[in-house]
Amino acid sequence: MTGGGAPMSELLHRFAERAGDYRADVRLCSQAELPGVLSGLLGKEVVLPQGVPPEWVAGLATIVDDGLSPADLDRPQLSVLTGCAVAIAQTGTLVLDGGPGQGRRLLTLVPDHHVCVVFAHQIVADVPDMFTALPDPTRPLTMISGPSATSDIELNRVEGVHGPRRLDIVCVIDK
Amino acid sequence: MTGSAQPRRVVALGMPRHATGPLAAPITAPEPFADAAARKLKDTQLRANLGHATRTIRDKRAAVVAEVDDWEALRDRAAAVKDDVIARLPELLARFASAATAAGATVHHAADAQQANDIVLGLVQAEQADRVVKVKSMTTQEIGLNEVLEAAGIAAIETDLAELIVQLAHDKPSHILVPAIHYNRSQIRDLFALRMPGFAADSDDPAQLAGAARRYLREQFLSAQVGVCGANFAVAETGSLVIVESEGNGRMCLTLPRTLIAVVGIEKLVPHMADLGDFLRLLPRSSTGERMNPYTSIFTGVTPGDGPQQLHIVLLDNGRGAVAADPVGKQALRCIRCSACLNVCPVYERVGGHAYGSVYPGPIGAILSPQLTGQQAGHNRSLPYASTLCGACYDVCPVKINIPEILVHLRQTGPKPLAERQLMSALSWVMRDRRRWKAALRAARAGSAPLRLMTRRRGHTLRRAPWPLSAWTAHRDAPLPAQESFRDWWRRTHE
Ligand code: SF4
Numbered sequence: 001m002t003g004g005g006a007p008m009s010e011l012l013h014r015f016a017e018r019a020g021d022y023r024a025d026v027r028l029c030s031q032a033e034l035p036g037v038l039s040g041l042l043g044k045e046v047v048l049p050q051g052v053p054p055e056w057v058a059g060l061a062t063i064v065d066d067g068l069s070p071a072d073l074d075r076p077q078l079s080v081l082t083g084c085a086v087a088i089a090q091t092g093t094l095v096l097d098g099g100p101g102q103g104r105r106l107l108t109l110v111p112d113h114h115v116c117v118v119f120a121h122q123i124v125a126d127v128p129d130m131f132t133a134l135p136d137p138t139r140p141l142t143m144i145s146g147p148s149a150t151s152d153i154e155l156n157r158v159e160g161v162h163g164p165r166r167l168d169i170v171c172v173i174d175k
Numbered sequence: 176m177t178g179s180a181q182p183r184r185v186v187a188l189g190m191p192r193h194a195t196g197p198l199a200a201p202i203t204a205p206e207p208f209a210d211a212a213a214r215k216l217k218d219t220q221l222r223a224n225l226g227h228a229t230r231t232i233r234d235k236r237a238a239v240v241a242e243v244d245d246w247e248a249l250r251d252r253a254a255a256v257k258d259d260v261i262a263r264l265p266e267l268l269a270r271f272a273s274a275a276t277a278a279g280a281t282v283h284h285a286a287d288a289q290q291a292n293d294i295v296l297g298l299v300q301a302e303q304a305d306r307v308v309k310v311k312s313m314t315t316q317e318i319g320l321n322e323v324l325e326a327a328g329i330a331a332i333e334t335d336l337a338e339l340i341v342q343l344a345h346d347k348p349s350h351i352l353v354p355a356i357h358y359n360r361s362q363i364r365d366l367f368a369l370r371m372p373g374f375a376a377d378s379d380d381p382a383q384l385a386g387a388a389r390r391y392l393r394e395q396f397l398s399a400q401v402g403v404c405g406a407n408f409a410v411a412e413t414g415s416l417v418i419v420e421s422e423g424n425g426r427m428c429l430t431l432p433r434t435l436i437a438v439v440g441i442e443k444l445v446p447h448m449a450d451l452g453d454f455l456r457l458l459p460r461s462s463t464g465e466r467m468n469p470y471t472s473i474f475t476g477v478t479p480g481d482g483p484q485q486l487h488i489v490l491l492d493n494g495r496g497a498v499a500a501d502p503v504g505k506q507a508l509r510c511i512r513c514s515a516c517l518n519v520c521p522v523y524e525r526v527g528g529h530a531y532g533s534v535y536p537g538p539i540g541a542i543l544s545p546q547l548t549g550q551q552a553g554h555n556r557s558l559p560y561a562s563t564l565c566g567a568c569y570d571v572c573p574v575k576i577n578i579p580e581i582l583v584h585l586r587q588t589g590p591k592p593l594a595e596r597q598l599m600s601a602l603s604w605v606m607r608d609r610r611r612w613k614a615a616l617r618a619a620r621a622g623s624a625p626l627r628l629m630t631r632r633r634g635h636t637l638r639r640a641p642w643p644l645s646a647w648t649a650h651r652d653a654p655l656p657a658q659e660s661f662r663d664w665w666r667r668t669h670e
Binding site: 088 | 224231232335336359360384388389396397413423429431448449451455466470472474476480481482
């Protein structure tokens with residue numbers, strides 16, 4: 001479901017494939033298609049960090065984080081929508097640094113559903129490139145590769161032990 | 176011990192000291208390895224679980240390592256970075272301490288387990304907390320922190336699922352990465368039913384068991400005031416800490432409590448943030464066999480409005496300075512605790528982690544525990560013999576620690592029983608002279624002749640020899656001397 005007829009860059013393709021390997025749900029769309037894709041993914045209650053562009057969520061009921069408590073965020077129907085700072089193709093990893101549109105670390109941790117928007121130009125090839133691409137690596141960094149998981153019981157993979165059990169990634173193909 | 180105003184720069188490296196005293200117990204084998212191993216070998220359930228687990232992780236690791244073209248170059252670079260750190264420990268520790276302090280953390284230095292525990296206990300008590308939530312940390316296990324907190328009436332709640340299982344069972348971890356590798360699902364269900372408040376799963380489906388742990392621990396996370404963690408890496412340049420995990424329990428402990436205490440071994444340092452690039456490619460692949468683990472947190476001091484507003488970092492020596500002073504053994508400080516060496520070790524696969532009598536099991540445990548405590552401690556001198564020297568551990572180690580070399584080095588430098596020393600010096604006297612050697616061989620052939628007939632069906636090997644040779648044959652077969660020496664054979668057929 002590529003949009004805009006833009007050729008999918010190799011990095012974007014690899015990122016989407018690798019993030020999918022971790023059982024994150026990955027979608028590709030154009031800038032224009034983004035609000036439609038997001039409204040299809042988000043639930044009834046949506047929390048946003050400060051700095052998410054209003055046009056992404058036009059027409060949706062949203063709560064902007066202004067110091068919500070962990071208990072506020074610990075509600076089953078809640079989705080959180082964020083952007084990211086960098087994404088890593090080789091490992092299918094999202095990197096959040098608390099910058100605009102990403103918010104405090106607990107926002108993407110306590111809710112059960114995380115939707116993250118990645119722009120194609122944010123994708124770097126491998127882990128070492130992340131450190132050069134980040135504006136300031138001393139901000140609190142969270143690297144996310146698929147939903148929370150454990151293999152502690154007889155090595156059976158179980159998803160969603162403590163972090164969000166559902167992770168949706170929307171890749172936006174740049175113009 | 177120290178305050179943010181004047182961080183103490185004294186690091187216990189000037190006078191290398193081993194980890195000693197009662198608090199060295201978590202890394203001291205209480206009985207000889209061979210005895211513990213002989214008992215564990217009889218546990219067929221354990222061997223089945225271990226065989227399955229180590230095989231699965233081995234295969235996954237091999238597949239994701241094969242994807243990386245420059246794996247060998249990565250290993251070389253990572254080893255070089257760590258060697259540089261070990262050579263410059265005091266300097267890099269000072270740099271780390273001042274960078275972390277500038278970023279809002281309070282840095283403490285602990286020479287041994289006792290000091291580290293005192294510092295952490297004091298901090299928790301100052302917060303008036305009756306419990307702490309913990310991220311899985313080998314370092315806090317090494318110093319026995321949970322026991323110390325519990326003795327002071329503070330509950331230390333392990334939040335990693337496997338660590339929680341082990342804690343509820345009042346048991347000990349048996350693997351660095353999957354500490355509950357020795358439990359199966361129905362054992363876990365029974366345990367939860369017995370010990371987990373509010374447990375309500377009626378099946379032993381792993382997803383249901385994990386769900387029960389999620390509900391139980393979420394209450395703990397949301398109400399805890401103090402979190403305790405270790406660190407996978409500490410960046411000297413920026414004072415940052417790195418925590419690599421899968422479940423999200425780490426992120427919970429790192430973000431929700433208002434105070435966070437990190438206990439960090441001094442060998443965890445890397446000089447620069449950019450060095451992490453290589454290590455974060457090596458560690459998940461070597462450890463769980465994934466390209467990347469689900470969550471990695473990198474944080475630097477305190478961030479206003481995000482996460483704990485008080486961060487204490489306890490830098491722990493506990494024998495590491497002594498290891499750094501050993502020209503061969505110091506390689507062990509490169510270890511990033513990935514556990515790949517456990518999964519390939521034919522000895523570990525059969526006896527499991529408990530046989531090593533230390534929180535550090537397997538090949539890395541065999542070289543680390545005796546070095547941290549000194550070989551005289553408990554039965555740690557028996558650990559360098561817990562190996563066939565096959566070298567599989569060296570091949571997989573992401574930081575290229577030559578484990579067999581250190582094992583041999585420790586065997587050579589370790590204390591030996593009087594009988595062995597006397598035997599060796601007698602042997603050396605015999606072997607120094609050709610005539611003495613020939614005479615000895617002749618005597619051995621004559622002496623063993625009656626046994627040849629008895630051992631005919633077993634390829635002329637002896638299962639049990641009389642004392643004092645029984646010490647040798649207790650754990651191995653002994654071949655009888657050949658009927659003819661090479662020299663005799665050569666003379667007979669060529670001259
Ligand atoms: S010695 Fe090497 S293989 Fe073993 S745990 Fe340490 S880093 Fe991993």
